[in-house]
Amino acid sequence: MKRFCIHIIIFLIIWFALSIPVDIYITHKIRTSQTRAIAVWEDIFNGRIDADMLFLGSSRTSDAYNPAIFDSILGVNSYNLGMHGNLIDKDILRYNLYYKYSNRIPKYIIWDLCNGAFGYSQRVFDYQFAPYLFDDDVFRLLHNSRHKFTIFDRYVPLLRYYRQKNIIGYAIKNKHFNTGYYKGFKGKDWHWNPENLNKLEDKSIPMGYNPELLPDFLNTVKKMKESGSEVIFIYSPFHYEGQVKQAGMDSLFAIYQQIAEDNNCIFLNYNYDSMCYDTSYFIDATHLNLHGANVFSAKCSKDLDSIFNFCKSKKMHLTTTNKETLQSENEQYN
Amino acid sequence: MIFNSPEFLLFLPIVFLLYWFVFKKSIKIQNFFVVIASYFFYGWWDWRFLFLIAITSFCSWASGLLIEKNRASQNTKKAKVVNICNIVLNLLILGVFKYYNFFVESFFDIFPTLSNDQILISVILPVGISFYTFQALSYTIDVYRDKIEPTKDIIAFFAFVSFFPQLVAGPIERATNLLPQFQQKRTFDYAAAVDGCRQMLWGFFKKMVVADNCAVFVDQVWDDIPSFSGSTLLVAAILFSFQIYCDFSGYSDIAIGCAKLFGIKLKRNFNNPYFSRDIAEFWRRWHISLTTWFRDYIYIPLGGSRTTKAKIVRNTFIIFLVSGFWHGANWTFIIWGAFHALLFLPLILLGKNRKYTDNIASNRSFPTFKELLQILLTFLLATFGWIIFRSDDITQAMQFFRGIFNISIISIPMISKCFIFIAIMLIVEWINRNNEHEFQIQSRYRVVRYIIYYTIMLSIVLLSTQQETFIYFQF
Numbered sequence: 069m070k071r072f073c074i075h076i077i078i079f080l081i082i083w084f085a086l087s088i089p090v091d092i093y094i095t096h097k098i099r100t101s102q103t104r105a106i107a108v109w110e111d112i113f114n115g116r117i118d119a120d121m122l123f124l125g126s127s128r129t130s131d132a133y134n135p136a137i138f139d140s141i142l143g144v145n146s147y148n149l150g151m152h153g154n155l156i157d158k159d160i161l162r163y164n165l166y167y168k169y170s171n172r173i174p175k176y177i178i179w180d181l182c183n184g185a186f187g188y189s190q191r192v193f194d195y196q197f198a199p200y201l202f203d204d205d206v207f208r209l210l211h212n213s214r215h216k217f218t219i220f221d222r223y224v225p226l227l228r229y230y231r232q233k234n235i236i237g238y239a240i241k242n243k244h245f246n247t248g249y250y251k252g253f254k255g256k257d258w259h260w261n262p263e264n265l266n267k268l269e270d271k272s273i274p275m276g277y278n279p280e281l282l283p284d285f286l287n288t289v290k291k292m293k294e295s296g297s298e299v300i301f302i303y304s305p306f307h308y309e310g311q312v313k314q315a316g317m318d319s320l321f322a323i324y325q326q327i328a329e330d331n332n333c334i335f336l337n338y339n340y341d342s343m344c345y346d347t348s349y350f351i352d353a354t355h356l357n358l359h360g361a362n363v364f365s366a367k368c369s370k371d372l373d374s375i376f377n378f379c380k381s382k383k384m385h386l387t388t389t390n391k392e393t394l395q396s397e398n399e400q401y402n
Numbered sequence: 403m404i405f406n407s408p409e410f411l412l413f414l415p416i417v418f419l420l421y422w423f424v425f426k427k428s429i430k431i432q433n434f435f436v437v438i439a440s441y442f443f444y445g446w447w448d449w450r451f452l453f454l455i456a457i458t459s460f461c462s463w464a465s466g467l468l469i470e471k472n473r474a475s476q477n478t479k480k481a482k483v484v485n486i487c488n489i490v491l492n493l494l495i496l497g498v499f500k501y502y503n504f505f506v507e508s509f510f511d512i513f514p515t516l517s518n519d520q521i522l523i524s525v526i527l528p529v530g531i532s533f534y535t536f537q538a539l540s541y542t543i544d545v546y547r548d549k550i551e552p553t554k555d556i557i558a559f560f561a562f563v564s565f566f567p568q569l570v571a572g573p574i575e576r577a578t579n580l581l582p583q584f585q586q587k588r589t590f591d592y593a594a595a596v597d598g599c600r601q602m603l604w605g606f607f608k609k610m611v612v613a614d615n616c617a618v619f620v621d622q623v624w625d626d627i628p629s630f631s632g633s634t635l636l637v638a639a640i641l642f643s644f645q646i647y648c649d650f651s652g653y654s655d656i657a658i659g660c661a662k663l664f665g666i667k668l669k670r671n672f673n674n675p676y677f678s679r680d681i682a683e684f685w686r687r688w689h690i691s692l693t694t695w696f697r698d699y700i701y702i703p704l705g706g707s708r709t710t711k712a713k714i715v716r717n718t719f720i721i722f723l724v725s726g727f728w729h730g731a732n733w734t735f736i737i738w739g740a741f742h743a744l745l746f747l748p749l750i751l752l753g754k755n756r757k758y759t760d761n762i763a764s765n766r767s768f769p770t771f772k773e774l775l776q777i778l779l780t781f782l783l784a785t786f787g788w789i790i791f792r793s794d795d796i797t798q799a800m801q802f803f804r805g806i807f808n809i810s811i812i813s814i815p816m817i818s819k820c821f822i823f824i825a826i827m828l829i830v831e832w833i834n835r836n837n838e839h840e841f842q843i844q845s846r847y848r849v850v851r852y853i854i855y856y857t858i859m860l861s862i863v864l865l866s867t868q869q870e871t872f873i874y875f876q877f
Contacts, residue, residue: 069422069590069592072590072592072595072596075596076599079852079855082852082856083856083859086856087860087863090860094864218408220408226860226863226864227863229863229864230863230866231866231867233615233864233865233866233867236864
């Protein structure tokens, strides 16, 4: 009996020792891969982002905001931090890490509040966090009931890569997907796929509104403003056929509008834009394709340019603009 | 709790250490601990259904004693009544939880003018109910047949029914094999424990590397059958054959290996079924514990194969249809059973059903060309059966067959990397086909063995997918 236990312990110690270099190798391969999600994280963790304007949000953000267009129209240096499948808590994490790892504090933060930003969806695309569990903020967020990472994932080698076959395979084979991005953006040159509408229906929309996420969100907005950034909320185009399947959007917009007003921010809602009635701009109901992203980026840049010029002409600062002015601005742009 | 979960990785060593170091002194206490651990294991999924196991266990235990008591007082009629009551009660529980809606829906399919809205109920299928019900039933039937003495030790009996490694997906143990092991002092056997670990490791490999990776491809194809060519559909069907084998035999390997750690020897449940030379041999090697259960408690009492031809046909159909129905409340399972009955009938009618009772190429390294063709044909027939088994309904199964048997069967199929894992699995199992299980590595050199173990472990960690549950949990 004792012999058996000793042999098992020795066996596990050897396994532990062998798995450390394997873990290091896999982590290195993933972190040096050109997969978009990882590449953006690498830019953040290495403090390489030198942006005046940041786009924060979900996959809708990552697909919709083309920094090249914003740069040319607004004369800024922008960067797209949109992240697939996230809720507002991961937006917050991303911004906190951006701040923590000495990236340049941006002048403008464009925060795209998507339909699921305050929802209950969970555990999607978590693989991207596995190489970064060493960071306390990453671990704290991912180590809760909604996510699968445990204390063992952080400290036991290889455990965090358990069931992450695809990402490991791509990294080890150096077979990159979704490469060729520019400042976090790579448009998808795809066409409208009506089948995705059915998938949207299967997801039992509405995605819900979880008020527990609100305090952290408001604190982050406050932190952004205190560090000198101007925050603008946007709801990017969502195709009409998807909108009709999405219950409760008006009440969600009312909440977003209220949040914007309470925090002296502008909320630009493109949900009723003419783009929303044209499938040529979309991959599916929620995501713009490359053409749609370019058109939307140009439109959004011009709208922002007008707002910035308006503020300049009135010698107002966005963060100090009073509520009434903002309301009239919001009405004008909505 | 499932074997491939982090909870089980903690549960197993804790139970193991307590079992051997704390509760070793008394069999009763050790058995009581097995019951507690097993109920904890099961209750982790849903504690509400623990009472079902307890009812099944208690009724079967009490029935055993009552049967014995009545028989002792020469009241065989009453003993028979007790046995039948216990069978009816257990099947009633099984029927309500597993088959109620199926019967109601089937009834209203026949009489569509009647409304079934009020009668259909939402029933959760308790995990493993078919397994532990059959295990408990076998005990009272064996007591009634005087094959085993009834036990007065209720704790040992509860441990026999609920022993956690085989509670939710078998092997379906017989009281004649397992119960005596709970009634005698167990001693730790180093070699058996090491072999158990080895068998568990192989089970995890089969489940998490082979089965789960096959599942990704199979699910993708089955979700959208019209989009794939006939050749790709055939590839998916072949992959499902390996998925279901590796999923279920993987579970059995883990269960048997795990039991060895506790000094308990469970029966073998799979014996390389895909190396079978005909369907009869396949059924002697596939899900052995269920097949032998049906043979002993249904087929032989009906007369088996030592009766008239007409009755042989009847008995064969009954056993396969019941076997199909055991798998689930769906016509696909019943058709699957009928399909196998049709494959089996010619063999049994011609008296060739026991032609191959030995291991293939038992004293050779490779099969002959004829044997290879026989293996491939048997595998192909089993695969066609699995298409019916895997489909949601008969319409989908027919759609799948129509998809395969058209001109696109000669196109180049989508190929999955799973075939690499399958090839590794088949090579290992072929090499060890004459051993007690498929991963009995014989190398004298510890280094070689350890390299193999670590490679398997690494592949489990790095190659496993998001799939979690075992297919047979639903049965």
